[in-house]
Amino acid sequence: MTTKAAHSIIAQRTERTKWFQEDRFGMFIHWGLYAIPARGEWVRSMEQISVEDYQPYFEEFNPDQYDPKQWARAAKQAGMKYAVLTAKHHDGFCLFDSGLTAYKSTNTQAKRDLVREFLDAFRAEGLKVGLYYSLIDWHHPDYPAYGDPIHPMRNNEAFKRDPETFGSYLTYMHGQVRELLTNYGRIDIMWFDFSYGEMVGEKWQATKLMEMIRSLQPHIIVDNRLDASGEQGGSIYSDNPQLYSGDFASPEQIIPPEGVQDEAGNPLPWEACITLNNDWGYNPNGHYKSAKVIVRKLVECVSKNGNLLVNIGPDAKGAIPQKSLRVLAEVGQWMSKNRASIYGCVKAGLDKPEWGRYTQRGNKLYAHIFEESIGPINLRGLNGKIKRARLLADGSELHISKPWSAKQYTDDAFFNFSVPEHFSFALPDETDTVVELELTESSEVTEIE
16 A cells, blocks of 8 residues: 555544544443343353354344333433444344344344334434444354354364355345445444454455445444454554554453554554443343443543443343443443543643543643542642642632642642642542643643644
């Protein structure tokens, strides 16, 4: 690819992801037949379940409590700005009314196009919408089975398949992506999952696929999992990305220590996708992350120029677990008062403070304070650079000062939550107390985009 073409890809990526880097917070929803066995979305692979033995879940599937309007309200109240639903996961079951397969929700007892209802409900709440689509398909007869490292029938010689038939699967897969981008209106995110081993890049006919996607919905943003490794000569991390390299990086179950950059050290759009408990698909057991953890990890992502996509796994009836709803509601309480420190914010041009993290938007620097201080809170290097300070949650004024106990720290500013300023006070919000610092025009503290 020429340098000019690569620069064009990067410029278009930058334009497409503007809203994404403004919104910062989204909901991931993993839901399908695997909600019935309730042992995670990889249950077929992990337990090497055949299509025949998995079929009873298809026949049983009847999510009579599915109410996507309730899902959308929960997401919006949590402060989320977009949502991504699994239109098809690795087991091949489709939550939409595909014309290319009978293995879909409209042929179950539900008799409903669950994707269409999801899209309508979330759009109605003003949220952007995305669809997850698995490149992998353990149900399709032309997808590699025996010898594949993850297929449920990987150890069963009866499932040897002619490599020449893989083209038929690609026609099917491309056709379903076309259906999703043709029959369901504007889609904001296409979330592919995933490449592995030899199944990367052009194995998926990735250039042809992306050309089709761009022709149908030029605005849509796409993750980097058509070839996340860059094994075929260019990834999102490269200064020479391919057309299919994607618009944003998608680290999973981890928040990168320094955020995400390309090979030259330039920041990239990225989104950490994490589970609220330890499974993507519904599992009634397991540890749930607290609202405090979610808030602080959201802040951490934003402080590194990233987004956070938090997954919930509805149950077989279509209901979001009450534990999930409680955590989302608590996150929403914090977001309702402190959202200005998240939306549109980026990495600040300051080192990470000992007591928490910084985010920044323009001349507003947001101090996210996680730990109580002994005496006043130190704002290193900010002496003379702060015009005013206030508690973001209620707008109350805070005084920037130089207490007698800190006179020797000439480059630093200090503040506290009450007087005397050298006393120690409890944090107003134990989850994350946010102080908005308005910087002076002459301040050299600049946000890092």
